[in-house]
Amino acid sequence: MTQFRRKFLKTAVNSAAVVYAGAWSGITTAATESKAEPKNKGRKIDLFGHRGAPALRPEHTLASYAKAIVDGADYIEPDLVITKDGVLVARHEALLSETTDVAQRPEFAHKKITKTIDGETRNGWYAEDFTLAELKTLRAVERLPTVRPQNTQYDGMFQILTWDEIIDFAAATAATTGKVIGLIPELKHSTYFAGLGLPLEDRFLKSIDAHEYTRRCPLEIQSFEIANLKYLRSLIGRRPNTRLMQLVYKGDARPADVVAAGGTLTFERMCSAQGLRDIAVYADVVAPPHRAVIPVQANGKLAKPTSLVANAHAAGLLVHTYTFRPENCFFAANFRNGDGPNTRNEAGSIAEIRTYLAAGIDGFFSDDSAVARKAISG
Numbered sequence: 001m002t003q004f005r006r007k008f009l010k011t012a013v014n015s016a017a018v019v020y021a022g023a024w025s026g027i028t029t030a031a032t033e034s035k036a037e038p039k040n041k042g043r044k045i046d047l048f049g050h051r052g053a054p055a056l057r058p059e060h061t062l063a064s065y066a067k068a069i070v071d072g073a074d075y076i077e078p079d080l081v082i083t084k085d086g087v088l089v090a091r092h093e094a095l096l097s098e099t100t101d102v103a104q105r106p107e108f109a110h111k112k113i114t115k116t117i118d119g120e121t122r123n124g125w126y127a128e129d130f131t132l133a134e135l136k137t138l139r140a141v142e143r144l145p146t147v148r149p150q151n152t153q154y155d156g157m158f159q160i161l162t163w164d165e166i167i168d169f170a171a172a173t174a175a176t177t178g179k180v181i182g183l184i185p186e187l188k189h190s191t192y193f194a195g196l197g198l199p200l201e202d203r204f205l206k207s208i209d210a211h212e213y214t215r216r217c218p219l220e221i222q223s224f225e226i227a228n229l230k231y232l233r234s235l236i237g238r239r240p241n242t243r244l245m246q247l248v249y250k251g252d253a254r255p256a257d258v259v260a261a262g263g264t265l266t267f268e269r270m271c272s273a274q275g276l277r278d279i280a281v282y283a284d285v286v287a288p289p290h291r292a293v294i295p296v297q298a299n300g301k302l303a304k305p306t307s308l309v310a311n312a313h314a315a316g317l318l319v320h321t322y323t324f325r326p327e328n329c330f331f332a333a334n335f336r337n338g339d340g341p342n343t344r345n346e347a348g349s350i351a352e353i354r355t356y357l358a359a360g361i362d363g364f365f366s367d368d369s370a371v372a373r374k375a376i377s378g
Contacts, residue, residue, distance in 0.1 A: 043362070045357065045362065048365045052077070054144075055326050055327070057154055058155070060092065068369045078166050084128055086198060096125045100138040101140075103125075112124060142155060147342045166183070171213035186247070226265075248267045251266065283317070286312050301334045309359055322365040326349040346371050
């Protein structure tokens, strides 16, 4: 593993120099229409480079993170899974099939398998079945080639990154540019990995304590599960540079750790006024999908804002939403232009983001930091 980090740090320092050059059930609807003005004066809006800048480069690659930084992201986001030999690496999920060239590697054909993770059954290749050395032979590919065909030109260029390498890259970029880059890692599939004897949390805590940069840089730790965030809070307390983010999803779905324990707590209940107060006991941020803040009506257009932001703020929580993307197919109907569904539409994206900023969100994830930065600054 040391040889990988030695080679990577040289690359990271060089790259840093280049960087410088539907309705939500269970939530009431507020009484006023959202305005398309940002209303950002006097408050800090955090911009998170979602998996880097995947609208422009394949996700979770060095190029994607570098592009997000140069385009104005305050934080870059690595989703963390784990290898067979216990190394944290950046992939959106354990499944490797959609984001690497593993299917074209005959030497790994025997590793293809069907698994059920967090209630979803899929056939393919999984990170926890590979050692780090094996993963390092793979190369990243574009996850959405139909929507983002321009990104396929980068297929095969980049390795899978370890969490340590990402920290080194952020530190090198900060040292080169003078801009402090925040990190917003998500711990993926915690209950699942713990069941395999590969728990993430202690490894993660050891890593952030081992790096001088993560002891001081803005750090926001995410999870859709609850128990792991409570565990982290019990160990790290209230560090001045660190926030914990409770990710939430829709309706009667339940967090994976709640399901494993036979519990009944749903994301809908977590987003009630009382549920948000419960979250505030152990977390600093609640992170709903953006349609939970302003839902989409049956006609495809935005409805009125829900009470979620007001209730979260009343509980003492920040609200960070996910995810804004710059293509027509991801917008509410209000903001699409007359071009095709996969057409990049900056004006529509900026207008949609500003509508959500006007609803009071404190930060958001974006696939395109340059567009998002224009929305914040405009």
